[in-house]
Amino acid sequence: MSIFIDKSTRLVVQGITGREGFFHSAQMLEYGTNIVAGVTPGKGGEWVLEGKVPVFDTVKLAVETTGANCSVIFVPAKFAADAILEAADAEVPLIVCITEGIPVQRMMKVQHFVRQRDVTLIGPNCPGLLTPGISKVGIIPGTIAKSGNVGIVSRSGTLTYEVLYALKLKGKGVSTCVGIGGDPVNGTDFVDVLGMFEDDPQTEIVVLIGEIGGSDEERAAEFIGDHMTKPVVGFIAGITAPPGKRMGHAGAIVEGGTGLASDKITALRKAGVRVADWPGQIAELIASK
Amino acid sequence: MKLHEYQSKALFAEHGVPIPRGAVASSASEAIVVAQDLGIRVVVKAQVLVGGRGKAGGVRLADTPKEAGELAARILAMKIKNLPVRKVLVDEAVEPITEIYLGVTNDRSANRPVLIASAEGGVDIEDVAHTDPEKIVRISIHPLLGLQEFQARYLASAIELPRDYWRDFIRISRGLFEAYVDSDATLAEINPLVITKNDRLMALDGKVVLDDNALFLHPDLAEMRDIDEEVPAERDARKYGLSYVKLQGTIGCMVNGAGLAMASMDVIKLMGGEPANFLDIGGGASAEKVTAGLRIILTDPNVKVVLINVFGGITLADEVARGILPAIADEKPKVPLVVRLVGTNEEEGQRLLAKAKMITVSTLEEAAQLSVDLAKKGNVE
Numbered sequence: 001m002s003i004f005i006d007k008s009t010r011l012v013v014q015g016i017t018g019r020e021g022f023f024h025s026a027q028m029l030e031y032g033t034n035i036v037a038g039v040t041p042g043k044g045g046e047w048v049l050e051g052k053v054p055v056f057d058t059v060k061l062a063v064e065t066t067g068a069n070c071s072v073i074f075v076p077a078k079f080a081a082d083a084i085l086e087a088a089d090a091e092v093p094l095i096v097c098i099t100e101g102i103p104v105q106r107m108m109k110v111q112h113f114v115r116q117r118d119v120t121l122i123g124p125n126c127p128g129l130l131t132p133g134i135s136k137v138g139i140i141p142g143t144i145a146k147s148g149n150v151g152i153v154s155r156s157g158t159l160t161y162e163v164l165y166a167l168k169l170k171g172k173g174v175s176t177c178v179g180i181g182g183d184p185v186n187g188t189d190f191v192d193v194l195g196m197f198e199d200d201p202q203t204e205i206v207v208l209i210g211e212i213g214g215s216d217e218e219r220a221a222e223f224i225g226d227h228m229t230k231p232v233v234g235f236i237a238g239i240t241a242p243p244g245k246r247m248g249h250a251g252a253i254v255e256g257g258t259g260l261a262s263d264k265i266t267a268l269r270k271a272g273v274r275v276a277d278w279p280g281q282i283a284e285l286i287a288s289k
Numbered sequence: 290m291k292l293h294e295y296q297s298k299a300l301f302a303e304h305g306v307p308i309p310r311g312a313v314a315s316s317a318s319e320a321i322v323v324a325q326d327l328g329i330r331v332v333v334k335a336q337v338l339v340g341g342r343g344k345a346g347g348v349r350l351a352d353t354p355k356e357a358g359e360l361a362a363r364i365l366a367m368k369i370k371n372l373p374v375r376k377v378l379v380d381e382a383v384e385p386i387t388e389i390y391l392g393v394t395n396d397r398s399a400n401r402p403v404l405i406a407s408a409e410g411g412v413d414i415e416d417v418a419h420t421d422p423e424k425i426v427r428i429s430i431h432p433l434l435g436l437q438e439f440q441a442r443y444l445a446s447a448i449e450l451p452r453d454y455w456r457d458f459i460r461i462s463r464g465l466f467e468a469y470v471d472s473d474a475t476l477a478e479i480n481p482l483v484i485t486k487n488d489r490l491m492a493l494d495g496k497v498v499l500d501d502n503a504l505f506l507h508p509d510l511a512e513m514r515d516i517d518e519e520v521p522a523e524r525d526a527r528k529y530g531l532s533y534v535k536l537q538g539t540i541g542c543m544v545n546g547a548g549l550a551m552a553s554m555d556v557i558k559l560m561g562g563e564p565a566n567f568l569d570i571g572g573g574a575s576a577e578k579v580t581a582g583l584r585i586i587l588t589d590p591n592v593k594v595v596l597i598n599v600f601g602g603i604t605l606a607d608e609v610a611r612g613i614l615p616a617i618a619d620e621k622p623k624v625p626l627v628v629r630l631v632g633t634n635e636e637e638g639q640r641l642l643a644k645a646k647m648i649t650v651s652t653l654e655e656a657a658q659l660s661v662d663l664a665k666k667g668n669v670e
Contacts, residue, residue: 020573020603078505100572103473103503104395108432111400127602139572141602141633156548157572158600161632162653165600182547184397211548214397237551240536240558241567248532248547248569250502251397256415278556280654 001202002131002176003151003193004094004122005070009135012037012068012092014075014083016048016055020098021074024139025049028072031142033135037062059083059090070094072128072137077101080124081110088114088121095187096137097123104250107185114187121187125249127157127179140164140177148173150286151197153190154209155182155216155251159237159279163209166283175202182249184213190220198228205231207282208273210264212238213252217264225271233285234268234275236261290499293336295378296513297495300472301479304464307491311380320361323379324354332383333360336376337369338518340413345369350382375517383491385483389448390414391462392478393430393469402430402469404440404462408448410481436466457490472510473503522566522585529581531570538563539593539664541586541624543579545570545604553598556653562661565592572603579612587620593667594625596660598653601632608634610641617645625663629656 011028015021016038026049029035035053044057056062059071071087073080073096080099087095095114102110102124114121122129128138132147139157145164150172154160160179167174178193180186190208197203206228210217217236224232239261241247243254254260265275276282292300298308310327313336314320324331335347342348347369351357357379367374388411396403407425409417418425426447428440441462445455461482469477476498483493504511516524526533532547536554540562544550547569554564566589570582586595599609609630617626626647630638642649650656 024603077502101502103506104475104500105402105432105470105473105503108395108400108402112432139603144632154548156546156552158544158546158602158604159548159552161600161602162549162552165631184395185400209548211551216398219398235552237548237555240554240564241551242534242536245534245567246501246532247534247551247567250500252547252551256418277559278654279552280652 001200002134003196003200004176004178005129005131005135005137007134009070009137010034010036010066010068011137012039012059012062012066012071014039014059014071014073014087016040016053017043018074022048024074025053027142028136031136033137036066036068059086059092063090063092068092070137071096073097073099075099081106084110084121085113088117088119091117091119093119095119095121096126096128097121098126098128098138100125102183104184107183111185111187122178123181123186125183126181126186127160129179130174130177132174138179140179144168145177146173149175149202149204151175151200151203151206152177152209153193153197153206154179155211156209156237159209162279163207163235163282166280167286170283170287172283172286175200182211182251184251189216191223194220194223194228198230203230205233205286207286208232208234210234210236211249211252212241212247212254212261213259215258218267221267221271221273224273232273233282234273235279235282236264236268236275290501290504290514291338292497292499292513293338293376293515294334294495295336297497298492300468300497301465301492301495304468304471306461306464306479307489309380309383309491309493311378313376313378314361315376316365317358317362320377320379321354321358324351324357327379327381330382331357332380333357333364334378334380335364335367335369335374336378337372337374338515339370339372342369347374372518383483383493384486385481385493386486387484388481389450389483390478390480391465391482392476392480393466394476396429399429401432404428404430404436404444404466406444406448414480430466435470436463454484454490461490461492472497473500473506474498475500522589525585526568526582529578531568531578531582533585534567536564536566537591538565539591539667540660541565541589541592541595542598543568543570543582543586543595544598545572545574545600549598549600553596553653553657556657557596557661560657560661562657562664565589570604574604574609574612576608576612579609580616583613583616584620587616587622592624594627594660594663595622596656597626597628597630598656599630599632601635605633606630606635606638607641610638614641614645624667627656627660627663629653
């Protein structure tokens with residue numbers, strides 16, 4: 001078992017003819033993901049990726065024609081909010097938005113709309129999903145992870161790769177890796193994913209990778225303390241980050257005395273989470289388990 | 290991106306919020322002209338993008354235009370928290386009877402805007418939140434409906450504002466909220482909002498922080514950026530789409546991805562070193578971008594060693610190597626470079642770097658430990 005994606009995932013790629021959308025669609029196909037359609041307004045009727053994937057003008061048409069049940073979004077930030085709304089309106093049950101840089105007030109409106117429907121949004125500004133050996137939706141390099149019993153949920157991209165790679169070197173495999181994204185407003189948070197890992201029979205231990213900004217990690221700690229029976233190992237990036245400075249991600253900023261790494265680490269430890277001092281230590285803590 | 294007080298108040302005024310009469314001046318003679326035009330007692334206020342200017346002597350009252358000129362000259366010669374003062378705002382002096390706080394910001398945990406008010410205005414609202422949290426009233430705003438009149442009325446009542454001022458307070462709340470929405474701000478605050486001796490509500494000071502990701506929607510606001518207030522290296526970085534924050538340590542860091550960049554800094558600190566900067570080259574960085582990033586680090590005189598940590602995914606390791614080489618060829622660095630380059634196209638990347646003199650390692654921990662050791666050795670010499 002895995003969470004979010006498996007062999008039944010039928011993927012539509014929004015922005016498939018763009019540079020990044022095209023490159024990563026090829027990578028996902030190679031990994032074994034079942035890409036059934038692409039969407040680029042104005043290019044409907046074309047076929048891409050050696051004629052394997054039909055392109056449609058709208059998500060609605062792509063879903064009606066191909067039965068797509070998951071969408072991944074690579075369109076530029078200016079158009080990405082519209083792309084999420086289009087996928088939600090077409091009732092695609094799982095929407096993964098890779099795009100970085102969507103204005104936050106726009107995203108608050110989009111998130112509200114999405115939450116009112118029976119659809120799940122992951123991201124934006126995230127690396128997507130990987131169920132090793134089965135399917136990947138997004139940009140996580142498939143080669144750095146193997147299948148196993150560790151569930152991963154993270155606000156970061158490359159830091160997650162670092163942890164996946166370290167786990168692989170220790171011979172540890174992953175059930176599903178979920179990147180929830182580095183923006184202040186996102187569709188799915190730690191608590192949503194932790195609950196799914198708790199219920200997933202394949203997952204036996206969970207890794208939570210957080211960073212400065214907001215209070216998502218504190219809420220995760222509360223949830224872990226109250227509801228989780230499976231062990232959780234954590235890491236929080238940004239213990240050295242100065243307040244008031246945005247550290248790359250729009251969401252990674254310490255404001256008004258909240259969002260500090262030290263507070264998050266304390267909250268997680270109080271909930272029984274073993275928090276690593278450096279990313280590589282996560283793999284050591286799991287291997288020693 | 291932060292707006293100055295004078296820019297913030299102008300934005301609020303466009304949305305019907307009353308502000309004192311006044312104008313910005315960048316010299317003593319300009320300040321005298323403004324004070325003469327106002328014809329009454331004025332306040333001369335330093336325009337810098339940091340807090341604490343009052344304590345530093347950057348806000349002063351002047352009874353005559355001549356005095357306004359003298360004070361402007363003195364304030365324009367000041368540095369506040371290392372930032373030189375380049376402009377002053379000369380406003381009519383207003384005598385407040387009551388000082389209130391009113392602000393709107395993004396509530397991240399609720400994914401909605403929140404309007405905040407307090408009867409304890411004129412002081413740092415974060416201090417009030419700490420010492421007297423019950424004196425701060427918050428109301429959550431629906432992301433699609435926006436601020437409703439009853440919500441502003443609720444705030445007025447909750448901070449025990451006399452009823453005579455409710456109508457003005459509601460109008461100002463709506464104006465402030467509109468300003469926040471129309472500018473895609475992440476924070477818009479009036480502190481203090483005052484009741485004057487003449488029984489008027491007025492915004493004496495204002496602060497706006499804009500969403501950098503939304504600036505493409507607001508070219509007029511983007512033009513207000515005060516590049517004089519940025520660290521030059523941060524300005525250069527922005528030009529190349531790099532995310533750079535200058536810090537005080539000796540180990541320059543160049544990393545792909547914000548989380549990994551922060552984690553690299555943390556590991557340096559854990560090993561006993563201090564990072565000189567945060568630098569995220571982003572995803573799928575071109576060689577040119579890498580070259581620009583490395584140049585910025587190499588021109589920082591504090592840097593004793595450079596740590597490059599790249600985990601290729603969407604970013605290609607060989608492309609990164611192609612960016613590192615010209616920076617080294619041009620800058621001829623005297624400090625050692627420690628490179629950890631793995632992931633997509635790593636063999637080709639390593640092969641390219643083998644020709645240049647640099648230290649390559651395979652893990653982040655090794656890279657950090659070695660950088661810290663080299664930085665310490667550099668200190669001794």
